[in-house]
Amino acid sequence: MGGGGTPGTLLSVVGARPNFMKLAPVARAAARRPAVRHVIVHTGQHYDAEMSDTFFQELGIPRPDHNLEVGSGSHATQTALIMQRFEPVCLEVAPAAVVVYGDVNSTVAAALVAAKLGVKVAHVEAGLRSRDWTMPEEINRVVTDRLADWLLAPSRDAVDNLRAEGVPAERVHLVGNVMIDSLVASLPRARASRAAARHGVDKGPFVLVTLHRPNNVDAPATLRVLLDTLGELARRMPVVFPVHPRTRGRIAEMGWTAPPGAALKLLDPIPYLETLSLEDRAALVVTDSGGLQEETTFLGVPCLTVRPSTERPITCTEGTNRLVKAERDAILEAAGEALRARRPVARPIERWDGHTADRILEVLVDGAGYRV
Secondary structure: OOOOOEEEEEEEEEOOHHHHHHHHHHHHHHHOOOOOEEEEEEOOOOOOHHHOHHHHHHHOOOOOOEEOOOOOOOHHHHHHHHHHHHHHHHHHHOEEEEEEEOOOHHHHHHHHHHHHOOOEEEEEOOOOOOOOOOOHHHHHHHHHHHHOOEEEEOOHHHHHHHHHOOOOHHHEEEOOOHHHHHHHHHHHHHHHHOHHHHOOOOOOOOEEEEOOOHHHHOOHHHHHHHHHHHHHHOOOOOEEEEOOHHHHHHHHHHOOOOOOOOOEEEEOOOOHHHHHHHHHHOOEEEEOOHHHHHHHHHHOOOEEEEOOOOOOOHHHHOOOEEEEOOOHHHHHHHHHHHHHOOOOOOOOOOOOOOOHHHHHHHHHHHOOOOOO
16 A cells, blocks of 8 residues: 555544445455554544444444544534544554545545545545535535545446546446445344344335435425325335434424324334344335445345435446335335335346455555456
């Protein structure tokens, strides 16, 4: 590893729930290399124990070496605090490379600090594009990719995006999807947990729901439409809805309650293994999460993504995902079609094989190339 830092030191920065599933396989791969020192910084962007600590425990991630404890706040406040608190850590550790994951505020903040300090940046999950500039995550993706020295792409469409943006080919590596590494490693334990039975939905088909994006949950009119639609769907079969804290707050503000006779289970946030267990057994997943689009594709579970666009189009073209508008008729029609159809057979996607983290370490430590 180059970059003027301490030879053999990788500094991973994570801060939000989606990052943890991406970090875990990299941490395991680094641990198998005695010459590699792997330092983990948790920014504290997700500070609730159910959204953070539990994931570290379940995924076997080593305790973070540093916790910046930034907490919640506006995008500007959160990004600025992370930069302010990460800079001295980066100077102290003097890594050969800073590894950032996904598209959250922690990702772009750490990349900016490292780049300004002259430390090389590796971006895990580079090249994804929704082309929706109303999404803060899209801004984070584009900026991080512009700063990164190693762009570690999960799929060929991501490589194509980077090529179209003029990124030099030698910086781009098609390593595969590291989220699938976590899924492959965790699936046996998830299935053994029998979460569907614990929640009383193991006797027949059920729908799993996750919603948290501002476009869906911060506008009362949109959220009410979605909740009423889920209530109607729950008259047909059970609907299990682990509720993101922000979504829970919006529901409380509206005073919404499920209609009589609807088997709609509103749960507190649940751990990764429990989520994966329910996802694996679900007849249908309704979500606005990027990670669930990928996981359902790998598992062969029909998925409706309540968004106008996705940065993961491969889940629609080669997977089981379908975009739907946040409208009653659109969701119910798409749900009906998915539930009537035979469950699709999972189609393998290139390098979504559970070995992405090993390829990442080969690129960063051994100088290997996975170019296309």
